[in-house]
Amino acid sequence: MSGMEIASYLMAVVYVVSFIILSTLLAEEAGRPVWLFGKGREKQTLPALLFRLAFAGAVLWPLWLAAFGNPVKDDPLAAALDGPWFDVLGHLLVVIGAGVALLSQRAMGSSWRIGAAEGEQGAIVDSGPFALSRNPVFVGQALLFIGLFIVLPSLVQAALTLALLIAIRLQVAIEERVLAASLGEPYLVYKSRVRRWLGVSGGTAGEAA
Structure with missing residues (x-):
């Protein structure tokens, strides 16, 4: 792995660790559990599974690459996105993404929840x-995940990124209803x-945006 790839991977790990620590601190601030995937009437099993798969993969897959290499021979994505400028762009997205996610999580304060449940x-x-x-x-x-994919392009990383994006879309729909x-x-x-x-709307109450 190049220096930029290592830096991007370490930033992703720092984000995952910071997410867990900050969630614990915000749970103490709220005085109640913040993990709600197993609560409520809405079924959140699939998005919860995809989130865990994506974040576990973000931590473990680059280690596998460094130790054993890419098991997909002649991975077309690895060749298509190879180059220093891709690394710079990807690393920038990783840093921005991690910063935005952590600052937004902290901004929620005692309202921070992971998952959604009525009354919670x-x-x-x-x-x-x-x-x-x-x-x-x-x-x-x-x-963050799109940036990590650009820095470490592979079919496996693409699958992990897709898993996260699907999880986000499913979870947002659930949370909006709750x-x-x-x-x-x-x-x-x-x-x-x-x-x-992203952005503000001039819509009226009840409109989807």
Whole structure:
């Protein structure tokens, strides 16, 4: 692995460790558990599994590459995205993504949850990064994984990135239903004002964005 590849991998590991530590601290701040994948009426088994697969792979797959090499012979993605400029672009996305995700997670404070369950959600956070995106943590995670794929291109890393993106899309749909049911009109007003991924909207309450 090159120096840039190692730096990107270490940033991804730092993010995963920081995510776990910060989740623990925010759970103490909230005075309640924040892991909600196994709670509520919504089935979250698939997105939870895909999240775990993606993050475990982000930590373990580069170690496998360094130790044993790519098991996919003549991997077309490895050849197509090889080069120092790809490494620079990918590393930049990894750093930005990790920073956005962690800052957004911290901005949620005692409202931070992992998963969604009726009656378990915290108050709406609509300031800071949440004034520009309803899901800035997921946006940051997506950027991190896309960057890691660009730096370490392979069919396996592409599959891990796809797993994360699918998990995000499934989980966002679940969380929107739970938040609407739990928080009602204030959430619908927020939803009409701020877009799902990035930007503000001039829509009316109840509109999807």
